[in-house]
Amino acid sequence: LSPTTDIRDVEPGDVYDATGFLPAELERIGQAALAAGQVAVVSLAAGAGSRWTQGAGVVKALHPFARLAGKHRTFVETHLAKSRRVGRSVGATIPHIFTTSYLTHAPIAAYLAAERNYGYDGPLLLSPGRSVGLRLVPTVRDLRFAWEELPVQVLDEQAQKMRASLHAALISWVQSVGEGSDYTDNVPSQCLHPVGHWFEVPNMLRNGTLAQLLTERPGLRYLMV
Incomplete structure (x- = not known):
């Protein structure tokens, strides 16, 4: 950066907070869509998230990151709790989808089965990722x-x-x-990685999750990702 570059903190006027100043009419439209079964929630759960979990090889979605009501809660549990609360407020059940990857699908499926889906009464689906990236040593x-x-x-x-x-x-x-070689370090599988959030909706098309959801909820119109 140039020595004359002026770097400042973000000011309140630089962003728009849509959580507290929306017209009541827009809130009514959203509640009507939820009550009519037009909305499904999609949570991204394909990564290991070592920065969140204080170590590599830990499924981020299953990390007990916060203590609430005397118990440490995972991302999976808190996301389902939010969908459950909103669904009850409009008198409907909201479909919830967790997008996974080859790293996280089996652990999340096993965890949800052991916890009996945390008692979630709406449709709960896992969308297994089909895309894998290659991690290389830089040149x-x-x-x-x-x-x-x-x-x-x-x-x-x-x-x-x-x-x-x-x-x-x-x-x-x-x-x-070796420049451009597979990055394996101490574990060979480190040369592979989930490719990120861009591919989650195409994955839902390819693995049949979206088709299944539309069969169960033909009135579905919106995915809240």
């Missing part, structure tokens, strides 16, 4: 492009020296393990 050219050609923050002298030392260590590592 020296890619690293140098990221460091030298793209905008980066200018640090003080000592921090710049530390950054240069880190860059040199990364280049040495890349050259030692």
Whole structure:
């Protein structure tokens, strides 16, 4: 970035908060759609989320991340609780779909079975992901492009020296393990990964989940992802 770049915190006027200032008419329209069975909720649960779970190899959706009412709750439980609450408020059951991946499908299915779906009385479906990405060791050219050609923050002298030392260590590592090779580190399966949120709706088309949902709820019009 240029030394003259002015970086400021986000101001209240820079974003629009749609949670507290919507007209009552829009709320009525949404409640009517929920009551008519036109809405289904989709929760993304394909990743391991090591930043959330304090370690790799942990299914993020099953991590007991918050203590509520004296018990640690998982993302799966809290998402279902929100759908249950909203459904009861409009007198309807809301279909809830969890999109999974090869990393998370079996653990989530087993967990829900053990917990008896947390007593969720609406349709509860799992949409197994069909797309897999390949994780590769970067090339020296890619690293140098990221460091030298793209905008980066200018640090003080000592921090710049530390950054240069880190860059040199990364280049040495890349050259030692092989540029562009499969990234496996200590577990061979690390060279594969779920490809992210962009593919979740196409996955629902390919694996039949959306067709099943439309058969059960022919009036479905909206997916809240």
